[in-house]
Each structure stands twice: as structure tokens, then as C-alpha cells.
Amino acid sequence: MDEKIPRRDAINYLLGAGLVALGGATLYPVIRYMIPPKASGSGTASVSAAKVGDLKPNEGLIFKFGDAPAILVLRPGGDPYTASDYVAMTAVCTHLNCTVQYRTDLKEIWCACHNGHFDLQGRVMSGPPPAPLDMYRVAIKGNEIFVTSEKA
Amino acid sequence: MVDKKKIYNWFDERVDLKNIEKFLEHKTVPYHKHSIWYYLGGMSLFLFVLQVLTGILLLLYYKPTAESAYESVQYIMTEVPFGWLVRSIHSYAANLFIGMVFVHMFSVFLMKAYRRPRELTWVSGAFLLFLAMGFGFSGYLLPWNQLAYLATNVGTNFATMVPFIGEWLLEFLRGGKEVTGATLTRFFGFHVAVLPGITTLLLAIHVLFVQRLGMSVPVSIERQIKQGKAKRLSIPFVPNYLYRDMLGWVLAMGVIVLLSSLFPWELGDKADILKPAPPHIRPEWFFVFMYQTLKYVPKVIGVFGFAIAGLIWILLPFFDKKSNRGEPNRLYTIIGVFVIAYIIILTIIGYVAPGE
């Protein structure tokens, strides 16, 4: 079935292909434009979350980690001067992205949106969240409590 | 002395006024016991125009950045003369608009007005509903208050469920990985430029279809007419029908202004990323039936269920062979009633069910 394409058809094919290429060349930068570049300097995923003494044992505090909220908790009975007595993790619930909080009465991380419970290791205890909360590392330098993303 | 005749002739020569007059004289609307539902489309149109006008007024003072959005709306509410009225009308009418489009769609469905040859009118209408919901979703964030910030976090998060391009879509909507001022600026662009543009175009197409094809007469009435049990009645569009339309608009406007005066729209607290989510948050009412469903079924099933159900809903006219032949179709009526009942019941549960 090898039919000869008449000249006019061939020209139409060429023009059509050119149009498609032009469309692609226009669309590509537009689509790329729509996603902002990574903010410069966000490679240093470490922030000062609080000062020693801001938190009493069995207390939690939400702080800004980049553009997202994160949560710092001093374990019940913990020592404010010991880094390993703190835990830090993202405060963005893995279910639908609500901001979680520390429940002093339960000694758990709690998401009010759909009643999701997490332990202080970020593991899901109950409720709809499908995955654990990302944990961060805590270090104390002088008076400041620094939180660093594990991935960094 | 101005010669009216001369002016008329001057314009007639250029824009064919006589033809327009003839067209308006001959345009009629069917009249029967269900014709009250014909007013809903016109009412939706009126409310959209009201949104455009009040929206433009809001634009005189509104500032679309995380630093000043909340303050600018506060300024509109407390300092600008009648600012509270303009903003409250915009907010009440927005909700009424979406409600009206819902009722319009369901009345059209139950009267089988989508049947041949009006399938495309139906499809364009369904997309207009989606656009209206997009307006509501994007507009909700603009005051940059705490509830809106959280609702947008939750709402945009659903984008990640879309196969393959989920992550891209999320970043496209949020203008980054998280909901920030970049999201606000983007939503502002959608809300005041992209959506109004697309909606105006689609509305024109929708109305053009309605004009080309005329109003559909329900199957039951059509049969009665054929059997000689009823007469084919109609009333002139200008001025009889238009006056009734406008009476409805004035009434709606009255209700909106009354509500705005008695209960000016709330602003809430400024968005604060350091505050945890309060219990029982829920989206705007027209998303609640979907949101509530997701509490009973796994997220994936729910999201894809609604996507597929929405698609089927748009395509239903193409499968309704019976209505196309002018026969009553009980099954489709039952489907319509079921969908309406589902939406109403789940919305109510979403509001009254005790939280955990």
C-alpha cells in the first residue's frame, strides 16, 4: 500500500509538522515557567527552632522550617539542656497536610483535622495518616536549639 | 432639534437594527407548569455579572501578597466607605452563585433538557459548574486568614493523587512545595484573570447554544401536547419574560444586601503557619459532600471515584437513548434523585456529625 504522496500533501505535512514543533517550542518554556526555581540557600536545611528554656518538659512548639511548619517537643521528664531529650519532626500531617500539634495530656503528636495520632518517633498510632512524620535531628549550640533535616 | 429617525437610520445602515428588533420580537419562551425552572440559568448569569462588578471594586484596594492581603481586606471592611458591603455582597453572591448553578444543573437533568440536540449545552454547563467551584476555591484563600490557609493546604494536597503529574500539579498550584505567599499570588491570578476569562468565553458558548436551540420542553409536557391534552404555550421574551427575570434579580439582590447588612462577611484571624489546625475543619460547603465521603473510603478510591463519577455525569446525555426518542426515562430520574440525595445527605452529615 505504498501510495505516492502528491506534492501538495507533502507540503501540508511539512507545514503541519512545523506548526507542531513551533507549538512545542512555545509550550515548553511556558510549562517550565509555571514551576518556580528552588529558593537559593535552601540547601542548608538547618534552622534555629528555639532557645534552651523555651520549652518545659512535656511541651511542644511549632516553628518555621523553610516554608513549612515543624514541631519541636521536649520529652516528658526530659532535660532542657540535653539535645537527645528533644524530638523534632515535620508538622505537616501525612494525611491531608493539616498542621499537627503536641498533646500534653496524651504525650502524643495529634492532628485535629481527622484525629490522627503519632508517637514521638513520628510513627502513626491511629487515625487516617498513611505514613509517619519525617523526623529531624536536634542539636544544641550554646543557647540555641538547632534542627536539621535528615536528608540534608 | 435632534432627528431621531435620522440617527436610527444611520445606525441601522451600519448594524442592521431592524434585524435585531425582528429577532427580539420573535424570541419566545415556552410556558408550562415546570417553566419556573427556566429562571435559574438567568439568575446564575446575573450573579456572575454581580461577581465581576463587585470583584472589580474589590480590586481597587485588595493587595495579593502574604504580607498585606489580610490587612487590605481588613482595610476594606473597616475603613473604605461601604467596603464591608462590597466585600460581603461578593462573598454571599459567590455562594449563592454556586448554589444556583447546582440547582440549575439538577433541574435541567430532571427535566431531561440535555436530550438531543442539547448535549453540548449540557457539557458546557457542567464545565461552568467546575469553573464556579474553582472561583470559590481560589477566592477563599485571598483574604489570607487561618482557615483559608489550612483549607488550601488540604485542598491542593489532593493534586498529588493525580497519576504521573501529581507532584508537578501540586507545585503548579502552590507555586512551590508548600502553601506560601507564592500560592496566594497565583490564586489571585487564577481568580481575577484566568477563571473570569475562561468563564466568560464558556458562558458565551453556553448561552449561544441555548439561543440556537431554544428552550427544551420537558418530555412529559411534550407528550401531552402530542396527545392533544395540552396546548403549546409560550410568552414573548421581550418584555414579558425579561421583566420576570429582572424581578428575580432584584429579589436576589435584596436578599444579598440584607444578609450583608445584618451579617457582614467574617474575616477571621490572619494566617499563621505556626498555629496548629483546629478540630473539625471542613472546606466550603460545596466541597463538603466529597470531603465527608473521604472519611469513609480510602483517599485513592474516593478521589478516583469522584473523578469517574464526574466524567460519567458529564457524558450521561449521550447514553440516554430513551429521552432522545422523547420517551420518559425513569432510570435517569432515579439516578438524578439519588445524586441529589447523596449530596444533600453527606453535606448535612459533614456539618452535624460529631467530630472524633
Ligand code: HEM
Ligand atoms: C463566579 C465568580 C466569582 C466567585 C464565585 C468569587 C468568589 C470569591 C470568594 C469566595 C472570595 C473570598 C471572599 C472573602 O472571604 O473575602 C473572593 C474574593 C475576591 N474576589 Fe472573587 N469571585 C468571583 C469573581 C470575581 C471576579 C470576576 C473578580 C475580579 C475581577 C473577583 C475578585 C476578588 C477579589 C479581589 C477578592 C479578595 C477580596 C476579599 O476577600 O474580600 N472575584 N471571591
Ligand code: FES
Ligand atoms: S490531615 Fe491530619 S489526620 Fe487528616
